[in-house]
Amino acid sequence: MILVTGGAGFIGANFVLDWLAGCDEPVVNLDKLTYAGNLHNLSALQGNDRHVFVQGDIGDGDLLTRLLAQHRPRAVINFAAESHVDRSIHGPEDFVQTNMVGTYRLLEATRACWAALPEADRAGFRFLHVSTDEVYGTLAPAAPAFTEAHRYEPNSPYSASKAASDHLVRAWHHTYGLPVLTTNCSNNYGPYQFPEKLIPLVINNALQGKPLPIYGDGQQVRDWLYVGDHCTAIRRVLDAGQLGETYNIGGWNEMPNLRIVNTICALLDELRPDPAGPYARLITYVKDRPGHDRRYAIDARKIERELGWKPAETFETGIRKTVRWYLDHLDWVHNVTSGAYRDWVGKQYG
Ligand code: NAD
Ligand code: DAU
Numbered sequence: 001m002i003l004v005t006g007g008a009g010f011i012g013a014n015f016v017l018d019w020l021a022g023c024d025e026p027v028v029n030l031d032k033l034t035y036a037g038n039l040h041n042l043s044a045l046q047g048n049d050r051h052v053f054v055q056g057d058i059g060d061g062d063l064l065t066r067l068l069a070q071h072r073p074r075a076v077i078n079f080a081a082e083s084h085v086d087r088s089i090h091g092p093e094d095f096v097q098t099n100m101v102g103t104y105r106l107l108e109a110t111r112a113c114w115a116a117l118p119e120a121d122r123a124g125f126r127f128l129h130v131s132t133d134e135v136y137g138t139l140a141p142a143a144p145a146f147t148e149a150h151r152y153e154p155n156s157p158y159s160a161s162k163a164a165s166d167h168l169v170r171a172w173h174h175t176y177g178l179p180v181l182t183t184n185c186s187n188n189y190g191p192y193q194f195p196e197k198l199i200p201l202v203i204n205n206a207l208q209g210k211p212l213p214i215y216g217d218g219q220q221v222r223d224w225l226y227v228g229d230h231c232t233a234i235r236r237v238l239d240a241g242q243l244g245e246t247y248n249i250g251g252w253n254e255m256p257n258l259r260i261v262n263t264i265c266a267l268l269d270e271l272r273p274d275p276a277g278p279y280a281r282l283i284t285y286v287k288d289r290p291g292h293d294r295r296y297a298i299d300a301r302k303i304e305r306e307l308g309w310k311p312a313e314t315f316e317t318g319i320r321k322t323v324r325w326y327l328d329h330l331d332w333v334h335n336v337t338s339g340a341y342r343d344w345v346g347k348q349y350g
Contacts, residue, residue, distance in 0.1 A: 001026040003073040005058050005106065006080030008033060010193045011130070013041035015079065015231045016051065026050040028071045030064075032057045032098075035340050036083065040332060041192045058102035064109035072117075075126040075238060076110050078103065081165075084196050085134075085158045086348055089290055092157035099161035100168070103129070107172045114178060128181045128238050129169040133223070133248065134159035135184060138293035145223075145297035148184070148246045155291050166246075173244045181241040183234060185249040186298045189318065190227030191325045195337060196344060198257060199319075202264050203326045204333055206279045207272070212265075213349055216288030218258030221295040225251035226318030229311040236309045247307070250298025253315040258283075263315075267323045286349065 002019075006012040007029035016027050026049075031037045033055050045051040052071070056063045058080045080102060082088065082095045107127070114125050136146040137153030154163040172178040189197075195204040202212050233249040241247060265279035303309045313321075326333060 001028060001071055001073050002075045002077060003028045003030065003067065003071065004077045004079065005030045006037070006078070007031055008037035008039055008041055008053075009079060009083070010036070010041075011188055011227055011230060012079035013038075013192050014190065014227045015077070015234060016042065017044060018228065018231045019235070020045060020048065020050055024050065026052065028052045028054060028067060028073060030054045030056055030058065030067060031080065034082070035344075036194050038192075038336060040335055057098075058106045059097060061105045061109055064106060065112065068109055068113035072113075074121070074124060075128065076106065077128045077130065077234065077238065078106055079130045081162065082158070085156050086196070086289060087344075088156055088158035088161070090347065092161070095157050095161040099158075100164045103165035104168055107168055107178065111172060111176055111178050125179055126181060126238055127169070127172075127178055128183070128234065128241075129166065130234065131166050131182055131184045132159065132162050133184050133186045133250070133296050133298050134293065135163040135166055136296075139295040139297055141295060143295075145250075145299035146184075146248060147299045148248055148302055155293055170244075179243045181237050181243065182246040183237055183249050184246060184298075185230050185233070186223035186225050186251060186296060188225055188227045188230050190322050191329070192332070193227070195333060195341070198260065199264065199322065200326065200333075202261050203268070203323060204337065206265065206268050206282060207330075209274070209276065210282065211284035212261055212279075212282045213284055213286040214258060214261060215286060215292060218261070218285070219256045220292060221254050221256050221297070222260075223250045223296055223298045224253045224255060224260070224315055224318075225249065225311060226313035226321070229313055229318075232312070233303060233309050236307050237303070240307050242306070247303045248298050248300050249303060249309075250300040251311050251313075251315065252300065254295075254297050255315065263319060264323060267320060271323060272327055
């Protein structure tokens with residue numbers, strides 16, 4: 001079996017659902033269930049004995065040791081993290097604890113378990129760390145996209161904490177020989193994304209007739225990848241990645257934020273027209289994010305060349321699926337946008 005951390009969050013849940021739909025191998029899913037983790041994301045797995053859910057913290061070394069000894073996974077895939085840049089600006093502490101200390105504890109517990117395995121199992125074991133393109137910092141408008149060789153220049157508390165975790169993973173390979181793989185992916189979108197992130201936030205606000213907040217001038221550029229494509233890339237790296245290597249994952253979909261928001265508005269005009277007028281009327285410019293990175297772009301040629309992976313979805317197909325998913329799952333949106341979510345929106349947008 002495999003051990004997945006953070007498998008009740010956006011990407012982790014998509015990964016676990018896809019994994020169990022595609023093969024028989026069981027999953028132990030360790031998740032702390034922070035505001036971002038939601039068992040509703042996994043409700044399709046109720047009664048599925050190939051999915052073992054454990055609520056717990058990757059920073060809890062004793063729990064990790066027990067879980068690893070009990071289940072003896074052949075791989076650990078680390079999705080667990082604090083993931084929202086704006087939250088890291090308001091309160092970096094949780095980011096340091098989970099992304100840095102938590103990854104350290106997970107590496108240490110995994111190393112002890114791996115070292116005690118019989119030779120044959122040790123050779124096949126993998127620790128796959130899921131990271132982000134934000135560790136590379138920001139790009140000038142005409143600069144080439146980030147390759148795996150780009151230097152680390154993180155600019156936010158979030159990206160600095162992810163960069164630190166990447167370095168720990170690298171060191172555990174070079175020093176202790178732990179068989180690690182690291183992936184650095186661009187912005188994901190798709191089902192089950194918490195509506196604090198741009199795309200689900202805009203869909204949710206638009207449907208409620210609320211302002212669609214654009215930070216600064218809206219010309220910041222991100223590369224967007226459909227979450228299902230990220231999951232296939234991770235599976236491919238797990239199966240065939242070279243130990244100690246890092247792989248960039250991206251969608252070849254660089255776009256300014258304003259264009260993303262206008263695309264969503266146009267899709268909603270088509271699929272759920274608002275009698276009050278086009279959704280784009282709700283676009284509202286707000287104060288910029290402090291230290292806002294201007295542009296990210298991913299050069300994903302290495303994973304294509306070496307492992308034969310490339311995205312299946314274009315932005316047009318992926319964003320249409322995504323908008324439809326949110327329209328079909330208003331109950332899910334309603335569930336996750338009560339209580340603590342409202343406190344966050346009040347704090348961030350006033
Ligand atoms: P998310 O915030 O939706 O989910 C994170 C999950 O981790 C939640 O279920 C949460 O409960 C869990 N978690 C948090 N702290 C934990 C802890 N201490 N112990 C155990 N579980 C804990 O995040 P996401 O968007 O699904 O991102 C998953 C991973 O992918 C993160 O490592 C993130 O840095 C990385 N990533 C995300 C994107 C993106 O666009 N969302 C892109 C590239 C990389
Ligand atoms: O690049 C990968 C990263 O993508 C991941 O590592 C992070 O976990 C993930 O959260 C995401 O980070 P971003 O900061 O790029 O995503 P977010 O959805 O928060 O913002 C996308 C862009 O939209 C960014 O330029 C900020 C802008 N934005 C965001 C929000 C929430 C707005 O203009 N208005 C908003 O209300």
